[in-house]
Amino acid sequence: MKCEKQKGQANSHGVRYPWDEWFAVDGFTIRHGREYSCMPHGMVQNVRRAAAARGLSVSVSIEADGLITVTVRGPARGPAGRGKR
Secondary structure, eight states: OOOOOOTTOSOTTSOSSOHHHHHTSSEEEEEBTTTBOSOHHHHHHHHHHHHHHTTEEEEEEEOTTSEEEEEEEEEOOSGGGOOOO
16 A cells, blocks of 8 residues: 555645654654554654755654654764664
8 A cells, every 4th residue: 555645635745744843853753654654664754854854864664553653863974864883
């Protein structure tokens, strides 16, 4: 199942999820069936992609029941968040 919200649920800018609101705090949780409806691993990819687009580094964990916990670690390092070590 593609990771999309139901028709008519995107905001006026075409954004499906409130990324800026979610990433404005140090961490957040989203639950399958409430904040997203796709497969949990697909949503994890979306979280990582959205964070990278905002120059953020995140840590993401996923529970068996579809609960995804995201910790915003701070600015990404290097190109596309892949820092040099």
